Amino acid sequence: MKKLATLLIVSVLGGVLTLGSYKLFFEEEPISSNFALPSTEATSNFIPANYTDRVYGTNADFTEAAENTVHAVVHVKNVAVFNGSRNPFEFYYGRRGGSEGKAVQGAGSGVIITPDGYIVTNNHVIEGASELEVTLNNNQTYMAEVIGTDKASDIALLKVDAEGLDYIPFGNSNNVRLGEWVLAVGNPFNLKSTVTAGIVSAKARDLNTADAIPQSFIQTDAAINPGNSGGALVNINGELIGINTAITSKTGSYVGYAFAVPSNNARKIVEDIMEYGDVQKGILGIRGYSVTQRAVEEFDLDATQGVLVADISPGSGAENAGIRENDIIRKIDNIEINKLSDLTGYINSKRPGDKVAVTLLRDGREREVTVTLTKYEVYRIRSIGLEVANASKDELRRYNTDYGVKINQILRNDLPADELAGNIITEINNEEVHNIQDVERIIEGKRSSDPVVVTFIDENVEKQRVVWR
Incomplete structure (x- = not known):
């Protein structure tokens, strides 16, 4: 009887252990389809960080975009051709196998934008090149022609003689x-x-x-x-x-x-x-600054972001549309303008004659005006490597002069850009210049052998005189 009781107890314990093991190791917990939040009392100081209108993730698939673009991006080699000696041996004994030498001066990339071989790249990639070699992803190489460049934006357009190339379409x-x-x-x-x-x-x-x-x-x-x-x-x-x-x-x-x-x-x-054949730049016709906290306090402004209009160019689209000094530009064509680079970035995608809707603040009230962009006029004095533009009244006041044109851009690497850019030219060949038309008339009217004498006011408001021969 004692043995029977012992056997019974062992059997019961074995069954309990077997059932417990099954529950512990094999039976799955039920999965709820909703994530429960703690009770209101426990979470009154916390805000749930869930968004039901959009799903974000890091499982984006880049393979299709990569496959569709990699064949349309090319290797651009800037090749310089020179006649000088490349080493002491050539200096003393001369070059063998031809009089010209070639060397890769720099290399970069380019983007094919049409199937017939137009390629966009940076101006600094191709600047100073004697020859340009373009290599496709399939190792095929072409010689490229420079169609045009814009140094200010660092964009250049090339062309290779080819058809049926892979290309990348422009997005917005x-x-x-x-x-x-x-x-x-x-x-x-x-x-x-x-x-x-x-x-x-x-x-x-x-x-x-x-x-x-x-x-x-x-x-x-x-x-x-x-x-x-x-x-x-x-x-x-x-x-x-x-x-x-x-x-x-x-x-x-x-x-x-x-x-x-x-x-x-x-x-x-x-x-x-x-x-x-060149870049057509449209301008609003204002000089402005990004709104800052200092400007808000100084001018008692009604906004903390935007572009504060400081000066209006005579005859410009901004003047014709009624934009005034101290207006704050907030939007252009419903594109938010929070700083000056927002404004210039958008306007640089437009042309002279385009109309844009400008939303501005004046005396705390919002209003909208339509501005027809005018042409950004410059003149390049190629013989001396300077580009000039009409100066605003504010720029003339800053240099303490009533007339002159602004040195807008330096076109030669051997000139001190930091010292010259922005200075005001008041005379060329002893004639006063009031606008770029005066500059063009004087330069086009001189003989090619004549020197160019430029009088300008530097950043220290001192007159300087330079003779280019």
Whole structure:
């Protein structure tokens, strides 16, 4: 009987252990389709971080965009042709096998934008080239012709003699959003057909606040290195939204900050070069500044963002539309204008004669005016390497003169750009100049052998006189 009781107890214990093991190791917990939040009392100090209208994730597929773009990004080699000696042996004994020498002066990337061989790249990639070699992803090489350049925007247009090429369609860079996935396609460090991914970090980024005309770049954290210049920044659909142009780095290589010319600006420049032979720049006709806290306090402004109008150009579209000094521009064509580079970036995608709707604040009230853009007029004195533009009243006052034209851009590398740009030229060949028409008349009327004598006022408001022969 004792043995029977013992056996019974052992059997019961065994059954309990077996059932427990099954529950513990094999039976699944029920899964709820809803995530329950703690009770209201426990969560009164917390805000749920859930968004029901949009799903975000990091599982974006870049393969299609990469495959559709990598064959349309080319390797651009800047080849210099020279006659000098390349080494001491050639200096003493002369060059063998021909009188000319060739050397790759620089290399970058380019983007095919039409199947018949038009290519966009950076001006600094091809500047000073004697010859340009373009190599496709399939290793086929062409010699390229420079169709036109715009140094101010660092864009150049090339052409190769080919048909049926892969190309990248332009996207609308105005629609680019912060945090949007992008790919950078190019040839960094001569590594052909490299694709890197990142997001849009900022829009309308101005890298040079001292420049008279603010820049307006798309900033991305996609890795861009030397050799990527002129390559493509594309969205997840494989559309061209920017031309990779610059990096900010203490080392010279990528550290997380890279910049691209917006595709709308690049496309407009390319179309201008193809249709007109040069860039047609439209302007509002204002001089303005980004609204800052200091400006808010000094002028008792009604907004903390926008562009404060400081000066109006006579006869400009802004003057004709009734824009006044101290107006604050907030939108153009419903594009938000938070700083000066927002304004210049958008206007640089337009042409003279285009009409834009400008939303502005005046005395605390919002109003909208329609402005017809006027042509940005400059004249290039190619013989001395200076580009001049009409000066505003504010610029003339700053240099303590009643007349003159502004040195807008330096066209020669051997001239001190930092010292000359922005100065006011008051006389050329001892004749007063009041506008660029005066400059053109004097320069075109002189003999080619005559020197050019320029009198200008420098940043210290002192007159200088330079003779170019």
